[in-house]
Amino acid sequence: MTRSTQAIADGIRRRVFEHTIRHNGGYLSQACSAAESLALLYNEVLRLGPSTAPAIPRPFPGVPGPHNPDSFTGAGYHGPQSPEYDRFFISPAHYALVVYAALIEAGRMAPEGLEHFNRDGSSVEMIGAEHSPGFEVTTGSLAQGLSMASGVAWARQRRGEPGRVWVYLSDGELQEGQTWECFANMAFHRISNVSVVIDVNAQQCDGAMSTVGYMGDWVARLRAFGADAVEVDGHDLAAMRTALSRRAEDRPVVTLMRTSPYQGMDDALKKRFPRLHYVRFQSSEERRELARSVAAQLGIPNPEP
Structure with a gap:
């Protein structure tokens, strides 16, 4: 660990903000909440x-299959898949830009890799797929990553491998039935080498979670489905360290990170909530106004697009 974690988080926000301004839109609120x-x-x-x-990520090699020996996954950015190492599955594929920024800030991908973002023939997809940096599976329209990760975890547990399986979810995936089926089955099979981190930023593509499909107390519900679940402030590093160090002998561990989708950019983005799933600009003036406001908060000189 050569850089402070807060410095990396700040770098993630700055990098996604600058990309959003240059490209006239982006998944900016996810960087605010998940950094x-x-x-x-x-x-x-x-x-x-x-x-x-x-x-610098390779071009898209074509879909996996027996006749495509050149296919690959983005798991290599997480290092070798050896028994002693952890596996990290990212389920909300629309967080891809934030994940790429995190890989860059963590020294696992070159900054120039973002120049290939969302280009035809590139593996640096806007919506992450199995070949995208940091991803090793395609998670469907939403909420399929946990199920695939749990299968890997069960196999690793049965083999006695020491490496843990980590899964990153968005709170919108708690609206999906497959998520709850997976938690119930992990509890039934006593899969205990899984740690799930959930970014609870209270919004999804159709608006605020509370108006679309909020189902009450997430912690109580997760515990009822057999998980060891707690909720913490997702911007409090000390509280998060304590929560993520938890282990259970017979069940998955879940940490809900209560976050803000405009953290660090409050002045400009708060007034847009809950319409923050993808930040678009209606005019050049709106784009300049956001650039000036956020740059002042993040300490970025020359913010003009």
Whole structure:
């Protein structure tokens, strides 16, 4: 650990903000909410070996299959998949830009890799797929990552492998039935080598969670489905360190990170809540106004797009 975790979190926000301004839109609120948790995972918590992937991501090689020997996954950015190392599954594929920024800030991907973002033929997808940096599975429309990760975890547990399986979810995935089916089955099979981190930023593509499909007390519900669950402030690094160090003997561990989708950019983005899922600009003046306001909060000189 050579950089402070907070410095990495601040770098994630700055990098996603600058990309959003340059490209006239982006998943900016996810960087606001997830920066600390991703920074903490990559910088302190995850036991990962050095990246085995190229610093500048390779082009898309085509879909996996028996006749495509050139296909690959983005798991190499998390290092070798050896028994002693952790595995990290990212389920909300729309967090891809934030994940790429985290990989760059953690020294696992070159900054130039973002120049390939969302280009035809690139593996640096806007919506992460199995070949995208940091991803090793395609998680469907939403909420399929936990199920795939739990299968890997069960196999690793049965083999006695010491490495842990970590899964990153968005709170919108708690609206999906497959998520709850997976938690119930993990509890039934006593899968205990899984740690789930959930970014609870209270919003999704259709608006505020409370108006779309909020189902009450997430912690109580997760405990009822057999998980060891707690909730913490997702911007409080000390509280997060304590929560993420928890282990259980017979069940998965879940940490809900209560976060703000405009953390660090309050002046400009708070007034947009809950319409923050993807930040678009209606005019050049609105874009300049956001650039000036956020740059002042983040300490970025020359913010003009």
